[in-house]
Amino acid sequence: MENYITSDSADEIIEALRGRLPEINIEKGLATCMGDEDFYVELFTDFINLKIKDMLTKFLEENDYNNYCIRIHGFKNNAYSVGATALGDLAYEMEKMSRESLPEEIKELQASLFAQYDRICVCFRELIQG
DSSP states (O other), rough: OOOOOOOSSSHHHHHHHHOOOOTTTTHHHHHHHHTTTTHHHHHHHHHHHHOOHHHHHHHTTTHHHHHHHHHHHHHHHHHHTTTHHHHHHHHHHHHHHHHOOOOOHHHHHHHHHHHHHHHHHHHHHHHHHH
């Protein structure tokens, strides 16, 4: 897990997030953290360092829908925790599909999930690293 060193305060990071990632419901994420901005930035840092893409790709390639379902469920909760509601909703749809073993449909949604997640990760890293 990467930790980022920044001179910006959590408040400055959160304000920058508002402008760069309007799809993130920061108020919802802060509510998860009981309003603690430092904890929210830490939680967001953990979120962008998840190895979810590797795991999901592996489980899909192996047709291991049980573990796919477990991992996508966890990711959904992580997304909701930081306020990435649309990403969490997409993960929920994928979770339901994995219970029904629908690999082609999952592959299509997985590409969209990865693109959205990558965008969030890149924007957050740029903010933290300056």
